[in-house]
Structure formats: C-alpha cells, structure tokens
Amino acid sequence: MLRIRALAKRYEGPRPRTVLAGIDFDLAAGEYVAVMGESGIGKSTLLNLIAGLDRPDAGSIELEGRDLARLDDDALTVLRRARMGFVFQAFHILPYLSVAENVALPLVLLGAAAGEGRARVDAMLSEVGLNGRAASRPSELSGGELQRVAIARALVHRPALVLADEPTGNLDPDSAAQVLALLRDAVKGNNGAAILVTHSRAAAATADRVYTLTAAGLRAGGARD
C-alpha cells in the first residue's frame, strides 16, 4: 500500500543539509513495522514526507496507488484526514476539549453523523481502557492515559496507515509496554498498517519487522549496537 523509491530530502537555509537520500521502502496493507536509527538521522523527516506534511526533493511516494507529488496541499490534507492516523511523543491532546471530543475530532472533520460518531468514540475509549473518562479534561489525565487517548484518536476513523513517532518516549516502562500493546492490537484489529518510530529495542520488538535508518539508507534489521 505504501511504495517509496529513491526518496531524498535536503533542508536548505544558511546551513543546508541532506537528511535522507536513496530511500526505498515498501509496506504492505496490515503490516506493522518499526523504524529505528540514531537521533537526527531523519526518522521524523521520513514520517512527515509520508504524511504529506513536507515535500521530498527527489524520489516518489505512493500511497494506495496515488503519487503524493501529484496532489496539492488540500488534496494531501484530505488524504491524511481520511487515511492516516498520528500518535506523537508529546501526546498533543487539545487541552480545551474533553477526552471524548478529542477522540471524536477526526470524525468531526470527516463529517460523520453525530449518533454514529458517539458510538464509535465510546467503542474506541473502551478499547483503550478509558470508558469512564469520556468527560474528563486532558489536564486531569496522566501521561500514559493521554497517550491512550491519542491512540484512540489515531484509530477512531479506521485509517489505513498509522504513523507513530516515538509514542512511548515520554512514558515509564510499564505504561510504555501497555501503550505499545494497545497500539498494536488497535492497528491489527482495524486491519491497518503502521510505522512505529522508536529508540527502544523493546518497543521495536512489538512490530512485525524492524528497519534501521542510516546515512546509507533504510535497511531491514535492528540497530547494530
């Protein structure tokens, strides 16, 4: 479903810098992979390119057969809205919305009917073990709970691809293990694909396959050290 060929990205500016070069990568539907790599190597940049949040300098990205380079910003946004879900290291739950409203956001953007949306949100919340907290404010939740809200939000609209950038970076090992298990179950239960960027070998171990991003490109297998 995702096909990347000869992808390259260069940051211009006062200190120009080539971050990604010659990346080839294929991801099949329903596949759950982890990407590792040293800090600053370009993992987040790669996710941004896949999400259509940034434009590559060379190479191509095809998602479900559509070349991202051919889509304008609005089309990319609509594609992202319908087919992708995001989980961030810093959670990014909107503070002024309740837990349920946060989870419902993608549905709202997609224009889902209110009744149907409510049921789906409730189902998602119980899936991540937060059924009692729908009306809570984000400031009343712990980090692990917030990340579970984020997972519910990333999957509520059944995306084909979930992009998770160090989702457990801010969590203690116990919560991290819980969140990773939840994420995997949710993605698999939805028949979706996912790319999990992580620094943790334990986290990477929950994926079907592990890749490592190096200056030479993206290669299969865990980090060497």
Place this chain on the structure above:
Amino acid sequence: MAHVPAPRLRGTLRATAGALAGHKGRVLVTIVAIALGVALGYAVQLVNRVAVNEFGQAVQTLSGTADLAMRGPRGGFDEHLFGEIARLPEVAAASPIVEVEARIPGRDDALRVLGLDVFRAGLIQPGLVPEAAESLDTLRDDTIFLNAAAMDWLGARTGDLVPMQVGTQVIRLRVAGSVPAEGHAQPLAVMDIAGAQWRLARIGRLTRIEVRARPGADVAALERRVAAMLPPGVAVERPAAAIESTLRLSRAYRVNLNVLALVALFTGGLLVFSTQALTVVRRRPYLALLRVLGVTRGGLVGLLLVEASAIGAIGALAGLLGGYGLAQLVLEIVGPDLGSGFFRGLAARATFEAAPAALFFALGVATALFGSLAAASEAARTEPAQALRAGDEERAFGRLAPTAPGIGFIALGALLTAAPPVRGLPIFGYVAIACLLVGTILLIAHIARAAFRRMPVGRNPPARLAVLQLRGAPGQATVSLAAIVASVSLLVSMAIMVASFRQSLDAWLEHVLPADLYVRAGRTGDTAFLPPDVQQAIAALPGVRRVEFLRSERLLLDPERPQIVLLARAIDATTAPLRLPLVRSADLPAGGAPPAWVSEIAADVYGLAVGQEIVLPIAGRRVRFRVAGVWRDYARQQGAVVIERALYAELTGDRDANDAAIYLEPHASPDAVIRALRARIPGAAELETALPSEIRRRSLKIFDRTFAVTYALEAAALAIGLMSLSSSFGALVLARRREFGVLRHLGLTRTQVGAMLATEGAIVSALGLAVGTALGWVISLILIHVVNRQSFHWSMDLHVPWTSLAAFTATMLALASLTALVSGRQAMGAGVLRAVKEDW
C-alpha cells in the same frame, strides 16, 4: 548538603526581559497606548492651563493694583455712583471705567474698548495708560490707543482710522498711539472716558469702578460699606473673584475634556492588562520554572511589576513629549479654548511645568502597574507543579475575573447616578461610569461562558471547532473581550450622547427660529443696536407682515457668577409656548407680578422653580417677576431670562433693539425684503441679515467644530481598543500554534484553520460589540441625564443614531474577523507543523 545559590533578581530580570523580547510587538503596542493616553491628558492639561493663566493675567492687567472693583449690568450704571465712592475717606484712589465691546464692521469678533480717566487710571492701572506722541491726544474724543494684539488684529498703525459701528452708524476713531497692557494677550483699545461715553452711546454710564484703599484701611470693612451704597444689580468684589466667576463658566468644559483624556489612558490600562495577562499566561511554565529554581512568590510579583513599570515609564515619557508637542500644535491651530469659544482671541504657547508633568508621568506608570497587578498576583499564587501542565492556562484566566466584585461595582455605579454634583462638577457621574465599566469587565468572563455554552455547535468542522474551542477555553477570549467592550462602550456612549445633543440642538433651533428672516444690528459686541426709527422703517418695508424686536442686556444677579442674559421681547402667556422651547410651565394668576421665563441653566444655577418669585435689578431698581416657565437654552451658558419688551421699555426707557424677527407676507420673498432693507434704511450696510436655515447651518457647524476635539479623543480610544484587540488576538494565535499543527496533522486544511480563526474572531467580537453597545447605551444615559445635566445644565432628548451605529458595528465585526484571520495567517507559516514537535 551543597549550597544552592538563590537566583539573583538581576539575572532573572534579564531572563524575563529576554522572554518579553519574544513579545516585542505587543510590548510596543502597550507602550504606544500608554503614551497616547498620557499625551492626550497632558496636552489637554497644558492647553487648559494656558487658557486659565492668560485669562487671569488679562484680568490682572485690567484691575492693576485695585483692592476692590464694582461691576453691574453690561449696559452700565449711573456715573453719580463714582463721586460717592471716590469721596469715601478710606479710598485712596478710584478709577471709573466704561467698557464696551465695540463692533468692528466686517469682523467676526468685537474689540474690547476701555474708556478711562487717564489720570486716575494711572494711579491704579498704570499698564493701561496710553503712550501718545501728542499728550493732548489722550483727552480727545476721537482718538484711540491700541495694544500690540489689537494693532495686529486690525492691521492698524498710529495715524490710521478704525471704524466702529454704533447703533446702525459707523464712526471712525484715529489711532493716536499704543497702550502697553502687558499680560493682556487679547486685542484691547483704550480711550478717554468722556469720549467713549459720548461716541459709543454710553452717556452718563459706567460699567466698572476700580478702587484702591488707603494704606492701613480695613478692606473688608470698606467692601461692606461700599456694598451698602450700591444700587441693585451692582456688586463689589475683590478682583481675584472676578477671575473665579468667569472661569467657573468654562470649568465643567475643561474638566470634561480632562476626563475624556483620562478615558484614553484608561483604555491604555486595559491594553496593559490584556498584554500582561497574555504574556504572563504564555510564560506560565517558564515562570513556574523560576519558582522551581527558587524565586519566591514576592520575587516573582516584583519581577513582573518592575517589568510593567518599565513599560509604563517608557510610555509615559514618550507621552509627555508627545503631549507637549500636541499642546503646542493645538494652541497654534485651534487656540487655547479648544473650540469651545470660552476664551476667544487668546493666543499663547504652552510652558513646561514640573508638577503636572510629574502627575501625568505617575498616572502612566500607575496605569501600567494596575494593568499588570492581576496577572502578576495570579502568576505568583499558582503552584508551580500545576502551571507546568498542559491546559492549565484556562484555570489562570478564570481566576483573573472574580464575580462578586463585578456585581458590586455595577450596583455601586447604579447607586452613584443618583448622587448630586460636587462643586458643580458631576464627579459621581464619572465614578458611576467607571464603576459600570469595571464591573462589566470583571463579569465579562461569566457572560462569555454563558453565551458560548448556549451557542449551537454546527456541523461545519471549522465553525464547530471554533465554538468548541471558545467553550472549552472561554478565558482566553475574555482578554480580547474586555478590550472590545471598553472601547466600544465608550465610543457608543459618546456617539449616542453627541447625536442626542445634535438632534436636540437642531430641534431647538427649529423652535427658536420661527420667523422667516432675521436682522441683527451686529452679531458681536454691544455697540450696535436698532434705534426706534430704524425699527419703524423695518416694519414698514413692503412684504413684511409683522416684526418682533428683541433687546438684550446683561444683569448681575450674583457677584459670584457671570452676568445673566436678559432678553426683552414681544411675548406673553399665550405666545410663550410658541416662541420658547418650554420644558416646564404654569399658568400664573392674573394681576400678580409680571411673568418671566428662565432658561434651564438659570433655573439650575439660581435654584428657580416655576411659580417662584425672581427679583431682577433693572434700571437700578429691584423689579419682581414670577417664573412662568423654564425653557431649554443651548446658546447662553451663563443663563438667560426672558421678559416682556413693553415692560422693559417702560422700566428703562430703552426702546432700542438688538435683533428683529421678521414674518413675511405669504408671497413675499426674503431676498426682495433684504434688498428693500438695504436700499431704504440708512446704515443698513452694517446690519446683518440671515435666513433661519443659514443660522441653523452655521450653528450646527459650530457645534461640530466644538465636538471635533471630542471626536479626536474618541478616535484615539477606538484606535487603542483595536490595537489591543489585534495584539491579544495575535498573542492567542501564537500561543495556539501547536494546536494548529496538530489540527493540520489530523487533516484540517489551511483554509479551514483560517475559517476557524475568523469564526472565533467574529463570535468574540460580536459578543463584545453586543455587550459594549448595551453598556454604551447605559453610559450614554448617564452622560445625558447626569454628566451633562450637572456640568452644563443642558437637558436633551435621547436620540440613538442607529444607522451610524450599525455601520460602526459592521465595520468592527469585519475588522475583528480580519484581524483574527491575519494573525492566523502569520501563525500558519511553515513553522506550524514543526511546532508540533515542541513540548506543550
């Protein structure tokens, strides 16, 4: 245990200053707002000061070293009084004066002419003794001496002839030299008293006597003794009291302008409040970090207040400089009376004085300090651990606006509207307005919360998100709301007040100008009049159906106050409602004292009610009248009283007139009548003719000019309000960059984010406009029924200028949405996606 050094205040100051640098634009706007408020206040103060000083000096020159002065009606009193006063043993010197405002043909202003006994004046008012090349010239009846301002104004030099209109004739007086009159900045002429009495139609009359007591004499005793000798309508007073009584007339106007300028400063304070609230809330995690690192609560408050006073000091300094420049500019362009007409002809420069400058500097700094107090104490009260969490800002905003004081302020404001004036000033009226404003602003968070909760959540994602955001975080919107409510309410209240005034003035003009054509001996001065033969000639003109003549004089009812205007005209109980815009009246029993109709101002100032008796000193006698009605008068600020002209003529023997109101035959044209007048009546060239429509247009023009200063101050308040709106919006949008980044990740297009922001802007400003307009309406009622009534004794009918208010509201709404959109655009740059990576 290792010793942990407490962070030094200086170091932390530098750090907070660095954090402030990130808010450069907003800090700058705050400084500008404070500067604008201080500048306006200081400029008004300087200009008023110049006017008062100049005026005081002028009076000083005229009175010289006199201990006492006697003055009476404008038309003067019998000159025999002078002999009696001068003969008193305690009197060292006495100087008789006949003062006349001479009409100069073709000029809008009259020339003040003093007829003096040069030898006696030399003993008391040496500054008024003419400098003549030919010493006998000072005693001639056809010579005149001008001060520098008069030479300038008339463009005359020694030897030139100066024309003056007396009655309907023009006489010419030769300029025989100059008069120093140091300190008298207005044009002034001096001539021999006998010449003035004869040439200017004041035979046997004096208008003033200045007296110096013998050294060692008891001045107070002399004052009492003189008072007992005076005929009714003539009073004795200390020269300083004369300054007081005239200044009292313009005091309310000056105080009102000062208050308007303070309003600009107040809106500046609100801007400080919004800026500081936002920067403090925005810097919350950072300030909490300082607390974690060991800065005490007090230290934190101190830090923020130092910051605020620095902003205030810079703004106030800039404001003082700006105010000085502005005052200079106003003095040059408009003159020291600020368009009010109270101090006509004064010209002067502003002078720097330390005390008012220090006062306005302190006001500027205090405004900044007060504005930031709420935010600072909030920041200090917060537990650091709480402040470091996401979403806690809302809690902070909630605490910035307590409920109980808000309701308290509004209740207090409502109560104060019933309070009486303090020394003729509506102090409590102003305080009431301030209370209502502060109360509403304190309650605005609750109003906002209630309004947002009731707002329907649409299906359209941007609109839906906008409403959800406002509901979830109403606190952030309240800062912008406070700014909008304050500036809109002040603007709307002024607009309603001015519109009501203008409308009432228009209706009033309509009522007081019922005739088809008006003829005036001369608009200014008191030497021009229509003698009986001219009156008859006017009445006999072809096309004239009827003429009503009016004679005006000025009477001294109370030595503490300026002379009241006496209007003698054809009027009786049946025609009074047609001729006068009566607000109250009564049928008087026949056969009692003759009727008098007093203006509202006179009724207020002298405490007169319908049916009450009033004694007027006419022709040296005390004549009883009964108040038959109270009429609205916008023209004579010193108060006016109308009596029947026939009675006046009988009492005084004065059958001259100042104005004629001409009613035409059905098909006669005013132009034809004017032509006939010019052709048939001797001296008609100097008569002024006007159609009621012209007078109306001219009056409204003067009205608009007078309010020009008000408009300028209003515009300043609005500008500050808009600045504060855009600054608070900009701050909010900046603070929400990560949120926008997340929304973009979740699939919101750029346009949708823009639409969301514009919707939020529109909702917030619509609410602000609604609350501001409602509050403005209430404030306008206070302005009309309390402030204006107590300051000027003018009543007016409420008139809401719906069309201009609607246009204003629409413009503000569009501007606010646009501001939101533009702020959004700025924040939506490429950085917004990267902002997602920053920590909350």
